[in-house]
Structure formats: C-alpha cells, structure tokens
Amino acid sequence: MSFAERVDAALHDPLLKTAIDRATGTAQAKRAAAIAAFPSFEPARRRAAAIKDHVIANLGAYLAAFEANAQAAGAAVHWARTADEACAIVIDICKKADAKRVARSKSMLGEEIGLPHALEAADITRVETDLAEHIIQLAHERPSHIIWPALHKTREQVADLFRASHRSPQNEDTIPAMAASARRQLREDMLSADVGISGANFLIADTGAVCTVTNEGNAELSLVPPRVHIVTAGIEKVVPSMRHATHLLRLLARSATGAALTQYTTFYAGPRRPGDREGPEEMHIVLVDNGRTRMRDEGLAEMLRCIRCGACMNHCVVFRQIGGHAYGGTYPGPMGAVLTPALDGLAGAKDLPNACTLNGKCREVCPVDIPLPTLLRGWREKSWREGLEPVTMRRGLGLWAWAAKRPALYRLGTRVAIAALRRFGRRGWIARLPLASGWTDGRDFPRPEAGSFMARYRKGER
Amino acid sequence: MSARDAILGKLGPARPIADLTAQADALIGHAERPLLDGDTIDLFLAQLDQPSIAATHDAVDTLGDLPAAVTRYLDANVGARALYLPPDPQLLDLDWQSVTTLHSCPVDDGAVLAIARAGVAETGSLIFETAPVAPMLPNFLALHHLVVLHRAHVVRWLEDALLPAGPQPRAHYWVTGVSGTTDIEGQYVRGAHGPRFLHVILVG
Ligand code: SF4
Numbered sequence: 169m170s171f172a173e174r175v176d177a178a179l180h181d182p183l184l185k186t187a188i189d190r191a192t193g194t195a196q197a198k199r200a201a202a203i204a205a206f207p208s209f210e211p212a213r214r215r216a217a218a219i220k221d222h223v224i225a226n227l228g229a230y231l232a233a234f235e236a237n238a239q240a241a242g243a244a245v246h247w248a249r250t251a252d253e254a255c256a257i258v259i260d261i262c263k264k265a266d267a268k269r270v271a272r273s274k275s276m277l278g279e280e281i282g283l284p285h286a287l288e289a290a291d292i293t294r295v296e297t298d299l300a301e302h303i304i305q306l307a308h309e310r311p312s313h314i315i316w317p318a319l320h321k322t323r324e325q326v327a328d329l330f331r332a333s334h335r336s337p338q339n340e341d342t343i344p345a346m347a348a349s350a351r352r353q354l355r356e357d358m359l360s361a362d363v364g365i366s367g368a369n370f371l372i373a374d375t376g377a378v379c380t381v382t383n384e385g386n387a388e389l390s391l392v393p394p395r396v397h398i399v400t401a402g403i404e405k406v407v408p409s410m411r412h413a414t415h416l417l418r419l420l421a422r423s424a425t426g427a428a429l430t431q432y433t434t435f436y437a438g439p440r441r442p443g444d445r446e447g448p449e450e451m452h453i454v455l456v457d458n459g460r461t462r463m464r465d466e467g468l469a470e471m472l473r474c475i476r477c478g479a480c481m482n483h484c485v486v487f488r489q490i491g492g493h494a495y496g497g498t499y500p501g502p503m504g505a506v507l508t509p510a511l512d513g514l515a516g517a518k519d520l521p522n523a524c525t526l527n528g529k530c531r532e533v534c535p536v537d538i539p540l541p542t543l544l545r546g547w548r549e550k551s552w553r554e555g556l557e558p559v560t561m562r563r564g565l566g567l568w569a570w571a572a573k574r575p576a577l578y579r580l581g582t583r584v585a586i587a588a589l590r591r592f593g594r595r596g597w598i599a600r601l602p603l604a605s606g607w608t609d610g611r612d613f614p615r616p617e618a619g620s621f622m623a624r625y626r627k628g629e630r
Numbered sequence: 631m632s633a634r635d636a637i638l639g640k641l642g643p644a645r646p647i648a649d650l651t652a653q654a655d656a657l658i659g660h661a662e663r664p665l666l667d668g669d670t671i672d673l674f675l676a677q678l679d680q681p682s683i684a685a686t687h688d689a690v691d692t693l694g695d696l697p698a699a700v701t702r703y704l705d706a707n708v709g710a711r712a713l714y715l716p717p718d719p720q721l722l723d724l725d726w727q728s729v730t731t732l733h734s735c736p737v738d739d740g741a742v743l744a745i746a747r748a749g750v751a752e753t754g755s756l757i758f759e760t761a762p763v764a765p766m767l768p769n770f771l772a773l774h775h776l777v778v779l780h781r782a783h784v785v786r787w788l789e790d791a792l793l794p795a796g797p798q799p800r801a802h803y804w805v806t807g808v809s810g811t812t813d814i815e816g817q818y819v820r821g822a823h824g825p826r827f828l829h830v831i832l833v834g
Contacts, residue, residue, distance in 0.1 A: 191816045212662035228641035247634040300813035347819040374795040385809040385824025388770045408654035410792045415661045429753040434803040443762030461640040
C-alpha cells in the first residue's frame with residue numbers, strides 16, 4: 169500500500185479517529201499539567217538538548233567509557249553495524265543459552281531492527297510482556313505509537329483477542345478485568361522464560377549501567393528471573409552520568425505521560441553476583457548503529473537527541489488524523505517522518521516529510537528541542553534535489569525553499585499566511601493555505617493561536 | 631574490521647574521557663527542577679497520597695515496633711497474617727510472633743516487606759538496591775509491597791539519593807507508586823504486572 173492509500177484507509181476508519189483522539193487528548197492535557205508544575209521547563213529542555221549534543225559530538229569516547237564500565241560490572245558488550253548484525257548477535261546468544269522462550273520488555277529499537285521477526289524465524293517463542301505489545305502480538309500487528317503501541321485498538325477488539333488466546337480469559341469485558349487476564353497469562357510466561365530481552369532508555373557511561381523505565385513493572389519481571397539478560401540499545405542512548413540521566417528522566421516522564429517519574433526506573437549493572445539469590449547468570453549489551461553514525465555525519469545529528477517520549481506525535485495534527493500505521497515505518501509521527509527516510513531510504517518514504525503542516529508544534533513540545541520542522545524541510549529539499557517529486561510539487565517546493573533560505577522574507581510570508589489563515593479559518597481548522605498550495609492541498613492546518621512560531625522563536629520564548 | 635572498530639572509526643578520534651568530564655559537569659550544573667515548597671517529610675508524604683502513586687503510609691518510633699505495624703496492615707488489607715521477609719538480619723531479628731513469615735515469595739497475592747535505602751520528596755520515589763540480603767524480584771511479585779524507610783533517609787531531590795560513580799549494586803531501582811497501565815483505551819488500571827498496593831512505614 170502506498171502512503172496515500174494508507175492515509176485514505178486511516179481517514180475512513182471511524183474507530184481509529186476516536187481512539188487517537190482519546191489517547192492523544194489525555195496525553196496533551198496531562199503533559200500540560202505536569203509542565204505547569206515545572207516553570208523552568210524551557211531552560212530545562214534546552215539544557216537537555218545541550219547534554220545530548222555534547223554526547224553526540226563525543227559519542228566514541230562515551231561509548232568506550234560505557235563499554236569499559238559495563239565490562240567491569242561483568243556484562244558482555246557487543247557491537248552491531250546494522251539491524252541484521254544486531255539480530256544475528258541476539259539469536260546467537262539465545263541459541264548458545266539453548267533458549268526456547270524469550271520474554272521481551274517493549275523496546276522501540278527492538279522493533280526497528282526487526283527482532284520480533286528474527287526470533288520467530290529462529291523458532292524461539294517470544295513473549296511480549298508490555299500489555300500493549302502483548303495485544304499487538306496477539307493481533308499480529310505493529311505498534312502504532314511509541315508509548316502506547318496499541319493505541320488504535322478498542323476495548324472490544326482487545327476483549328476478543330484475549331478470549332481467543334488466554335488460558336483463563338476475563339469473565340466480563342471491562343478494562344480492569346482484561347488487564348487482570350493479561351496479568352495472569354503473562355506472569356507464568358515471564359517466570360518461565362530462558363532469556364529476557366530489553367532495550368535501554370539510557371546507558372550510563374560512568375557506571376556501565378543500563379536504565380529501563382516502565383509503568384507496569386514488566387521489565388523487572390522479564391529481566392530478573394531468566395538465565396540471560398540481553399539489552400539492545402541504540403548507540404545514542406549513552407549519557408555521561410546518573411545526574412545527566414536524572415535530568416533527562418524528569419523531562420521524559422513529563423513529556424510522555426505527564427507523570428513526575430515513571431513508576432519503575434531501574435538500573436542494571438551486570439549479572440548475578442556471588443551470594444545473590446536471583447538475577448541472570450549472563451548479561452549481554454548489544455550496541456546498535458543501524459544508520460546512526462550516518463545520521464550524525466549527514467545533517468541529522470539533532471535527531472539523535474530523541475529520547476522517544478512520543479510528545480511530538482501526541483501534538484501533531486497529522487498524526488491525530490491518520491494514526492501511526494499510516495506512516496508505514498517503525499516510528500510514526502513527526503519523529504518518524506524524520507527517522508524513516510534515514511532508516512528505510514528516502515525513495516520509499518519521501519511522502520512522509522510532506523505529510524506535515526510545519527506548524528512547529530512538535531518542536532515546541534519536544535523535551536530535547538529537536539528542530540523537527542527544519543529536519544523535515546531538509547528531507548523535502550533532498551527529495552526535490554534528487555528528482556523524487558512530481559513536477560507540480562517541485563514547482564511549489566522550489567518557491568518555498570527559495571523563500572525559506574531568506575529568513576526575513578520567510579517570516580513575512582508566514583505572517584501573511586497567518587493573517588490569511590485567521591480569516592479563512594473555521595472552527596480552528598483551515599482547509600487550504602493559499603501561499604503554499606503545493607503541499608497543503610488535502611491537508612488541514614490548525615488555526616494559529618497567537619503569532620507565528622518563528623515570531624515567538626525570535627522573541628526568545630523557545 | 632570488527633563492528634566495534636567500524637563504528638568507533640566512523641565516530642572519529644575520541645577525546646580522553648577525563649577531558650570531557652569537566653565539560654559534562656558544567657552542562658549539568660545546577661539543573662532546573664520542578665517547584666517544591668515545604669518540609670521534606672511533608673512533601674514526601676503528600677506525594678505518596680497522589681493518585682498516580684496511591685501509596686498508604688504509617689509511622690513507628692523504632693524498628694522494634696515494625697511487626698505490630700505490619701500486622702495492622704495485614705489485618706486491615708490482606709486478611710492472612712503472612713509475609714515474605716528478605717534474608718536481611720535487620721528484619722529477621724525482629725519479633726515476628728504474630729505473623730507467619732514465608733520462605734518463598736507469594737506469586738501474585740500476599741505481601742512482601744523490603745527496606746528502602748532512600749525516599750525522595752520530589753517524586754515520592756522509594757529507592758532500593760539489590761544485595762544478597764535484598765533480592766528485587768519479590769518486590770515485583772507480591773500483590774502488597776510493604777516498605778520500611780528510615781525517616782532520616784528521606785531526601786528532597788532525586789540527586790540527593792544518587793550513588794556516586796564507581797562500582798554499583800547489581801541493580802538499583804526507583805519505585806514511584808504502584809504498577810499501572812493505560813494501554814487499553816488510555817484507561818488507568820492499577821496493578822498491571824507488579825504490586826497493586828504499596829504501603830510505606832516510616833521509622834524514627
Ligand atoms: S522527537 Fe522529541 S518529542 Fe518526539 S519522541 Fe523524540 S524526544 Fe519526544
């Protein structure tokens with residue numbers, strides 16, 4: 169299916185729209201409340217961006233330090249250039265451990281490298297232990313959101329899935345009864361796993377510890393009982409110290425769910441020690457590049473700041489219309505529209521950077537201040553330069569790119585556009601932006617609230 | 631070329647980590663924090679009351695009073711006077727006559743007791759470390775998680791509870807409330823995989 173077809177399908181799915189509205193609406197409200205209680209959030213996120221930039225600029229040094237400290241704690245560290253290499257390493261460790269059953273704690277990197285599929289191909293039973301991932305696994309689908317992978321599923325659909333596959337399913341189709349059914353089912357599966365696999369929210373360079381965060385407690389139940397713990401982590405996850413991790417954790421939880429902190433934040437440093445009654449006998453950490461070094465060198469270094477909080481998609485007018493599956497890649501929403509062309513190639517994903525209104529909302533809410541609209545614009549220009557766009561699109565974009573390179577003119581242009589938007593806007597939505605019809609046809613613009621993002625940006629409110 | 635050398639090669643020559651430390655320290659400096667006004671203990675207890683944390687609490691003067699407080703909780707909330715105790719002499723040496731102490735942790739019901747190294751007023755977090763006398767799995771398996779916390783170990787900020795760099799416990803974990811999920815239609819359900827109830831007993 170093409171992007172246009174996927175969007176069409178999504179727009180004609182009435183259940184999907186309701187599901188997205190509910191989840192993202194709640195997420196927006198909770199985030200806003202959390203940030204109101206953190207008045208210095210603006211400088212805090214600029215600091216977070218600076219910390220990440222420092223690490224990305226010195227990534228080799230921090231990775232080497234992390235590796236040495238993780239090894240000193242008894243973990244084995246592996247390196248993988250590509251998704252295939254990473255999967256091969258994981259499967260090899262599983263085979264050496266004679267693993268029949270693997271418990272997985274949700275990790276977007278695992279999805280990115282295709283680990284679920286690789287485990288299946290190797291005949292290893294995979295138990296997804298995050299509730300949403302469990303739902304997705306039963307439905308044979310992919311996540312549609314990086315924080316709420318089953319966001320597109322209604323309670324009725326979940327009830328049917330559980331009734332068809334749980335050993336002792338819920339008696340009544342209430343959400344608490346369904347959650348309890350999953351708890352019963354997964355508990356047994358987790359405690360009998362041979363290997364536990366997780367991602368990492370942070371890798372702490374000066375201790376060699378790996379940090380995971382969950383609200384359910386499924387990571388701990390998946391990673392402590394099995395004989396082997398395997399971590400797959402993107403190389404950009406490293407931070408200098410616990411203090412840096414703490415700062416980022418404060419921003420991550422608030423941006424993702426509006427909580428001050430995730431329920432369970434755990435730091436794992438190596439395998440079982442003498443005298444311990446629990447814990448894995450082996451801990452393996454697979455550091456995965458999969459295009460990250462290239463992104464760093466080719467103009468997407470800022471994207472490596474991303475801490476996978478999901479705020480950009482919760483606040484994106486396009487995501488809220490079409491949901492996550494329409495994006496077609498591992499990562500949806502604005503961050504996905506930047507990452508997917510880098511991970512899967514621009515030719516197949518060139519429509520994604522175009523599915524954006526450039527309203528700047530994603531950057532405003534991003535806890536590490538990633539200039540997502542600028543990065544998307546970069547992809548559009550590249551796509552145009554490489555001749556991937558049809559002629560009409562090329563003409564519209566060429567004009568736009570010409571104006572965008574002249575900031576004063578661009579600002580004037582957007583201010584004019586905003587005045588026009590105010591005039592044409594009905595109930596906060598605008599069907600067409602006259603100045604940029606090349607890529608606004610068929611897309612809705614949110615009505616600008618007070619002055620353009622650029623105007624506020626210049627006033628220093630960023 | 632190994633994958634390691636290829637990746638590190640692409641990242642270019644690395645500056646010695648010692649050179650970077652000063653820069654990294656300067657970047658974290660006095661990091662921004664959320665608003666926090668009032669007495670540390672009061673704030674900590676208020677955080678425990680938050681719906682997102684939903685922990686109950688009690689207080690005793692000395693560790694010797696702990697068994698009575700635990701019995702009170704079990705009578706009111708669990709029914710059975712039974713409890714899993716970690717193999718920590720600080721706890722084992724107390725007088726547990728009124729309670730049956732279990733040798734293995736109940737899976738999915740019952741209660742477990744653990745000592746927290748610190749409590750954090752900022753977030754209402756409880757901080758634990760693994761050790762031979764302090765396994766972590768029981769604290770995720772039981773339905774009721776009872777936590778002993780010395781009043782003097784309640785700190786204001788997360789940073790106040792961080793361990794210095796250098797050798798770490800096998801795992802340390804920050805528990806901020808009971809297990810929960812919003813994975814089905816965004817509706818909050820308590821007790822997803824971990825404990826459904828969290829009870830803090832302050833000592834001192
Ligand atoms: S791009 Fe920013 S807002 Fe989006 S997921 Fe990453 S960190 Fe969060």
